[in-house]
Amino acid sequence: MNTLDEMVIGLDIGGTTIKIGLINRSGDIIEKWEIPTNKEEKGTYIVDDIWHSVAGHLDELKVNHNDIIGIGAGAPGFIDSESGKVHEAVNVGWKNFELAAKLKEVSGLTVFLENDANIAALGENWKGAGERAKDLLVMTLGTGVGSGIIANGAILTGTNGTAAEIGHIIVDPDGYPCNCGRVGCLDTIASATGIVHQAMDQITAHPKSDLSAYYNKKGKIDSKDVFDLAAQGDNICKEIINRTGKILGAELARAAMLINPSKIIIGGGLSRAGDQLLHIIIKYFQAYALPRVSRVCEVKLAELGNDAGIIGAAYYALQQYPRRNQGALSR
Ligand SMILES: [Zn+2]
Numbered sequence: 491m492n493t494l495d496e497m498v499i500g501l502d503i504g505g506t507t508i509k510i511g512l513i514n515r516s517g518d519i520i521e522k523w524e525i526p527t528n529k530e531e532k533g534t535y536i537v538d539d540i541w542h543s544v545a546g547h548l549d550e551l552k553v554n555h556n557d558i559i560g561i562g563a564g565a566p567g568f569i570d571s572e573s574g575k576v577h578e579a580v581n582v583g584w585k586n587f588e589l590a591a592k593l594k595e596v597s598g599l600t601v602f603l604e605n606d607a608n609i610a611a612l613g614e615n616w617k618g619a620g621e622r623a624k625d626l627l628v629m630t631l632g633t634g635v636g637s638g639i640i641a642n643g644a645i646l647t648g649t650n651g652t653a654a655e656i657g658h659i660i661v662d663p664d665g666y667p668c669n670c671g672r673v674g675c676l677d678t679i680a681s682a683t684g685i686v687h688q689a690m691d692q693i694t695a696h697p698k699s700d701l702s703a704y705y706n707k708k709g710k711i712d713s714k715d716v717f718d719l720a721a722q723g724d725n726i727c728k729e730i731i732n733r734t735g736k737i738l739g740a741e742l743a744r745a746a747m748l749i750n751p752s753k754i755i756i757g758g759g760l761s762r763a764g765d766q767l768l769h770i771i772i773k774y775f776q777a778y779a780l781p782r783v784s785r786v787c788e789v790k791l792a793e794l795g796n797d798a799g800i801i802g803a804a805y806y807a808l809q810q811y812p813r814r815n816q817g818a819l820s821r
Contacts, residue, residue, distance in 0.1 A: 502799025505581030511800030562807030564609030611638030613802025631760035739774025757792025
């Protein structure tokens with residue numbers, strides 16, 4: 491391995507696992523692995539876990555620590571990227587957590603922190619479906635709904651880092667409670683959790699349906715079941731997918747009217763259903779957006795899968811390093 495090549499460490503911190511990548515300046519993954527997220531004691535051990543694992547891999551790969559120019563990290567929740575602080579990340583346990591400072595303390599490296607959805611947008615735009623668009627929106631449909639916007643070539647962060655929180659736009663004020671403390675956010679419908687919630691409502695409302703019979707036999711239902719049953723022609727499941735795609739298409743049209751992107755990229759676990767959901771999103775997106783907006787906007791599936799986070803985090807570090815260490819980088 492050519493250790494002369496400078497590298498950055500990309501971290502994608504999630505509620506279940508932490509994905510770690512050693513990435514060069516071209517965006518190639520030299521090595522990647524993951525460790526479980528230890529949520530004990532409000533996530534106190536996570537920083538040490540990460541550095542212990544990274545240091546071990548660097549030794550194993552015989553990488554000189556001087557060749558690592560920094561750490562880029564994406565974390566869930568409300569993030570202040572300038573101060574490197576996590577205000578609140580419910581599914582990790584952090585509250586007012588000085589992530590960048592703590593990580594810098596153990597590693598001796600400069601740490602650049604951003605919200606995970608923004609980081610995924612950077613990753614897809616650098617090496618994935620974005621193809622370096624100047625204006626783009628990436629929406630990740632997983633356990634929750636994440637979204638990141640790049641406008642005029644930069645992440646849209648807003649006044650206190652809360653821009654592009656499309657998942658918390660209220661789309662059904664009489665709907666389900668959201669983990670943000672309010673009711674009816676997009677997140678509560680257009681996520682894996684939301685699909686299951688909708689299915690459970692239908693099972694209760696239609697106890698004699700095929701869907702109820704399926705549920706009673708299996709004892710549980712997940713979002714993939716709903717997509718599979720819809721593909722097999724189950725009308726209730728088809729309706730759930732249609733409603734979800736319609737709501738997503740409408741919200742994406744609203745967002746597109748604000749930023750006029752050339753690409754909208756759909757990623758996350760639900761996007762694995764592929765065209766089944768995508769074609770409904772596109773149908774309603776085109777119905778609700780101004781033709782002048784939809785005509786120039788390609789709505790497509792993400793390409794990097796689970797690597798979007800670590801690649802985006804690496805990109806963010808490479809992008810931010812010269813800005814925050816003026817003169818420190820000779821090239
Ligand atoms: Zn919410």
